[in-house]
Amino acid sequence: MRLRRLGGRLLVVLLLATVTATSACATPAPPGPPPAPRSGLDLTGFDRTARAQDDLYQFTNGTWLRDTQIPPDMSEYGSFSMLSQRSEADQRTLIEQAGGQAEGDSPAPADGNPRKITDLYASFMDAARLDQLKAAPLMPYFATVDQLHTPADLVRHLGAIQRFDGSNPIGLSVRHDANDATRYITEVSQSGLSLPDRDYYLSSDPKQAGVRAQYRGYIAKMFTLAGLPDPDGSASRILDLEIRLAQAQWNRVRSRDAVATYNKFNVAEATRATGLDWANYLAWAGISQPNMVIAQPTYFSTLGGLLNSVPLETWKQYLRWHLIEDHAPYLSSDFVNTRFDFVGKVLGGRQQNKERWRRAVTAVNNAMGDALGQMYVQKYFAPEAKQRADGLVRNILAAYRSSIDMLDWMSAPSKAAAKDKLAKLSVKIGYPSKWKDFTSLRVTRDDLIGNMDRAAQLEHQRAVDKLGKPVDRDEWFMNPQTVNAYYNPSMNEIVFPAAILQPPFFDAAADDAVNYGAIGAVIGHEISHGFDDQGRRYDGDGNLRDWMAPKDAEAFTAKTKALVAQYNGYSPLPGMHVNGALTLGENIADLAGLTVAHRAYQASLAGHPAAELDGFSGDQRFFLGYSQLWRSRERDETMRSSLFNDPHSPGVFRTDGVVINVDAFYQAFNVQPGNKLYRDPKDRIHIW
Incomplete structure (x- = not known):
């Protein structure tokens, strides 16, 4: 999961003892009453003219949304970006x-x-x-491109530039083998486009056509700055080539299918299937492993033809362009x-x-x-933060186990398999147990x-160097200073970097209700990725194996189709809608994560009523804390791009689109028929 954007150093609860002494013989003053607990809610951002029953997101964030301007150097601004800035x-x-x-x-x-x-x-x-x-630093790279004379040279070059992560039509990675999570394997996937998504190249929408025209001008200007010949002609040929690549690429919904993108070949088979000399390519990338996974085989069959049919000089112009684009920030x-x-x-x-x-x-x-x-x-990063987060994770895992027991659509064998996967879940909090070695850099x-x-x-x-070695289960794929979190299906692990364990996600000095609604829901979200439409296809050991009984899988799919339809109906920009299929995994995780986090919060109360704070009950603060988490403003251009390629729904729908399916929300705010967030009980979507 890529969460989205925040700032602030972690607050740690300290035991303070205050002794007042006016003279050597003074008697210590009796201790005063403990300070009133702080809710952790930003009440100044609330819009009291709105009603939580009609629009929870507006009620919690309306004044903030009205008064906050997106900084001129940012595309969006909200909880994640504020913490990231800090x-x-x-x-x-x-x-x-x-x-x-x-x-x-x-x-x-x-x-x-x-x-x-x-x-x-x-x-x-x-x-x-x-x-x-x-442009002097680019000249040695251009000279290397100049030495390409044949299609075979081109394939070798594409392999060689993988060594410094050079952009090209082939994305190369070393990953866990989805059919044997104890091993690493080489995977190749479609790549090579500069615009945010294939639809930017293919859409007939006038806005996208306008972006393509500006992109052509951008390439030409960069060629001029680099002193390269025929900038306008080169720009047109590069754009035409990228359009042909886009036409061959799978869309993002198909590319997130864990089964469809696992296509294992030995190198000779891969060459016969795609017409691309993989042995040559891999050798120049420094890889000699006999097997590989091709994520989108039909794309590579087309690419194999293009490498031979498109004039070599056009490919060289394309490579020069991506060298400029890759290095332009430097x-x-x-x-x-x-x-x-x-x-x-x-x-x-x-x-x-x-x-x-x-x-x-x-x-x-x-x-x-x-x-x-x-x-x-x-x-x-204070050790106390790690300890508190560990406790939250334990409580939410316990709530998840009880939630599985309560499912009315899942059979006993599937429940046992789900709980087995949950029991094998690995939790990483704060920072890795070992650090990377940069001695040779x-x-x-x-x-x-x-x-x-x-x-x-x-x-x-x-x-x-991982190839042929045992899987390193201590490895992290995100830095500790990153404001984000993720679930890795091949490792069956959830990972929470240190930087996200800060307000407003997690505030050790604040009320439990808000913490459970914020970081608790994030923890539940990441756990739920192990049980979303793609994560559920992996077992507890990280292997691509469907452990769910066929009838249970049918029931699960019916529920997810309803969620797809719900999100397809949201339109954050005129003429554009959320892609319910693309965002399905994140929407499942949002719904399940919030549901389970609320159960964990209720369990933490041990049957005792929560105190009222800031005029809200404990359950109300839980949902307000969750809504506050997704506070964000986004520019239209960024929103448009996100609707094409981001698997996350916009913040308002990560709030209101979730709570309408959570029964506890109705009880917390007495949501009744006629309220805008009311949904008939039979229509509410409950998955995990």
Whole structure:
């Protein structure tokens, strides 16, 4: 799961003892009453003219939505982005302290990760040097492309540039074998487009046609800046080639099908099936494993033909373009500004680029995120947060087990298999148990592009080195300083980085109701990904095996179809709707996660009534805390892109679209027929 965006350092509950002494013989004052508990709700953001029974999202967030402007350098702004901004500021402090840039700080040692991080950051911040270099850092890459003379050369080159994560029509990764989660395997998937989704190339909508025209102009301008010949003709040929690639690609709904995208071949079979010389390609990528998975075989059959039928010079122009596009953030300001004018403004609706230091922090995260994360948790992650989160996870897992027992659509054998998978779930909180080794990475202050490419090469080699070795179950796929969380079906694990365990997701000084409604629902969400329409296809050991009885699977599918239909009806922009099939996994996880988190909250009360705080009951605060979590404003351009390619629904529907199916919400706010969020009990969708 990619959650979406937030800021703030974790609050830790401290036991304070205050002793008042006016003289040596003074008697200690008797202890006063304990401070009243704090709800954790941002009441200033509420819209009291709205009714929770009609629009919970507006009631909780309406004043905030009215009064908050999206910062000019952002495409959206809300809980996730606010916390992400704070995390970025904390990371900047760490980097500058390590570099001795703050008064009284000692510089980092001559070697080691802190020194490499500060040198990498400095290489990005040296805008004057980059402006002097112009396109010079790209020339060695262009020279390599110039040496391609045959289709076989082209295939070898596509393999070679995987070593530094160069964009091309083939996406390469090393993953767990879905049929044997104890092993790694090479997987290739469709890739090679610069626009956000294939539909940007194929749609007849005038807005998308306009984006394509601006994209063509963007390519031409970048070719001019790079000093390459025939910029207009090259741009047209590149766009035409990307349209042909888009026509061959699977849509996002089909590409999220775990079964349809698992197609295992040996290398010789893969070559016969697609017409692409995989042995040649893989050898140049540094891989010699005999087997591979092809996620979208029909795409690669088309690609195999295009590599031979499209003029080689067109492919070389395409490769030069993607070299420019990949490296533009690390070049002179004319490249950076031109890229922002299209990617930032046209596609994202932003008015100005992010501050340079924020972009530098992003670059450090891309290259050495794990090393920066080690510094981050030492300063900003309290052990108490991990302990409290562990307790929440245990409570929600217990609620999940009882929820499985209560299912009226699932048979006993399937329930036993579901509980077996739940029992095998691994939980990772805060940070990894071991850190990545960056000893071999060379970083210098005068070679930004070299730094980034060498870091990418190191990660590529790290991935390739996994092949033939036992699966590393301690590995993390997200940095501790990232405001997000995920479920990994091949590892059957949920992972919560340190940075998300902060307000408003988790506030150790606040009321349990709001914490269960916020981070509790997030925890429940991630657990539920193991039981969504794709996650349920994996067993407790991470293997692609359908453990659900056929009749149970039919009942499950009927419920998910109803959820697809519900979300298909939401229209956040005129003429555009949420794609219920694309967002199905996240919508299932939202619904199940909130339902189970509420049961866990109720269990935590042990039969005692929750106190009223801020005028709301405990159950009401639970749902208000959940709604507050999805507070966000998004530019139309970003929303349009999200509706094409984001598996998450917009925040308003992650709130109101969920609670209309949760019986406890009706009870908490006395939702009655005639209220806008009322749904007849027989029409409410209950899955887990």
